[in-house]
Amino acid sequence: MKKAQFVKAGQMKIVDADMPKIQADDDVILKIVRASVCGSDLWAFRGLEPKEENSENSGHEALGIVVDAGPAITTLKKGDFVIAPFTHGCGHCAACRAGFEGCCLSHDDNFSSGYQAEYARYQHGQWSLIKIPGKPEDYTDAMLASLQSLSDVMPTGYHAARTARVQKGDTALVIGDGAVGLCAVIGAKLRGAKRIILMSHHEDRAKLGREFGATDIIEERGDDAVKKVMELTNGAGADAVLECVGARQSTQQALQSARPGAVVGRVGLPHDSKFDLAQTFYRNVIIAGGPASVTTYDKGLLLKAVLDGEINPGKIFTKSYTLDQIQQAYQDMADRKTIKSLIKF
Structure with missing residues (x-):
């Protein structure tokens, strides 16, 4: 599969990578439908914070289709269309119950990365992944952009x-x-x-x-x-x-x-x-x-607000790119030529 890689400050590239596999009982493998570049991704791209050269991309915002799931996953099935929050709350610890799963106490791997790719492994998906009604083809590009914003920025x-x-x-x-x-x-x-x-x-x-x-x-x-x-x-x-x-x-x-x-x-x-x-x-x-409570807010308020047309946060994506254009997607955000870059697959 194709995957973006951080080369060094100012440089991204596409590499061939192995398909992700189920490694834990609560893993979910996603076929990525939409991804994006976050402002936090730009800190290393601009050389403002250290990051190992030729390392995994820091992409952590995605919509996807479930293609495989571990035996502990009972809330989703193959073919489900989902929002992949950048945090992976468990739903039952004190932090999650209080609505602060960005600080989930059950996991020491609570944050996503590597989602600027054709496929991705999502960890701890039982509670945190959010099912979207229907399939991607049921939605307009504008609605898919708003749904993509629900993975992090909104x-x-x-x-x-x-x-x-x-x-x-x-x-x-x-x-x-x-x-x-x-x-x-x-x-x-x-x-x-x-x-x-x-x-x-x-x-x-x-x-x-x-x-x-x-x-x-x-x-x-x-x-x-x-x-x-x-x-x-x-x-x-x-x-x-x-x-x-x-x-x-x-x-x-x-x-x-x-x-x-x-x-x-x-x-x-x-x-x-x-x-x-x-x-x-x-x-x-x-x-x-601190880190946002993506699952709590999406399930409780934001997904419905988007589907009902009450809010349209997808307008923050002012330019779209293919995965092969990942360098331009980063550079345009760094140069303020776009507010936020959307990656379409």
């Missing part, structure tokens, strides 16, 4: 809203206009935010943010952006802050833009080892967030 955006404790009538601030930030706008709207402020420096992303529910756009950067938040909130700050970048500046902006007693929901993968918690103490700002 639940991650919703997780920012949930962990920031967005309530009906709140003013929510979203920091980051990438795919996660745009999905966080959708998440904040679903939870009833009355006002959604999006920090965006790109016209195409700001336009999509408004379509998703943003009421205000802040184009300023750094301290000027924080000042603008304060102007828009009459000096109080936002009721909830959704931090969707993970950089030092975005985290600082989040803390400085939150009103006293507000919650900052962080889903941007942190890339700063130093963090001064003292600055939050005298403002009573609460910090929350």
Whole structure:
């Protein structure tokens, strides 16, 4: 089969690889229907974090067809069309029962990789895999794109809203206009935010943010952006802050833009080892967030919202590629020529 491989910073390639096999009783083998490039994949591609050369791709977002399953799998059968969450919760530990399967206590291999490929082995599929009604051919390309977003980016955006404790009538601030930030706008709207402020420096992303529910756009950067938040909130700050970048500046902006007693929901993968918690103490700002609860959100809310046409997060995929075009898919995202790259099989 064909599979993408990380060669070195700035370079991806397609290689021939062995077909994946069942290795554990709760494994599921998937024929990939859609995959995508995540913003977190770009850290190594841009050379901003170490990754072994000629190693497995970090792709972790997919839709697939079940082609084989281990003997412990009773919830799915061959031919089922599924969302493959990037986390592999068990469904019964304390974390999963609380709706935080991104931190599942049963598995030490809770995160996906290698899904930019024609086939993939999905571990611990009994509870975490999400069956989609029908078959891929029953859906339009646009609907398949929205379903693909449910494997990571849309639940991650919703997780920012949930962990920031967005309530009906709140003013929510979203920091980051990438795919996660745009999905966080959708998440904040679903939870009833009355006002959604999006920090965006790109016209195409700001336009999509408004379509998703943003009421205000802040184009300023750094301290000027924080000042603008304060102007828009009459000096109080936002009721909830959704931090969707993970950089030092975005985290600082989040803390400085939150009103006293507000919650900052962080889903941007942190890339700063130093963090001064003292600055939050005298403002009573609460910090929350982490890996998203994909299975919980999809089963409980998001899959139905997509199928019913209530939300259309697939619009974040502004360019599509074949697997053979994986280098271009990465490069275009790195160069901001697309918001998010969709891989079609």
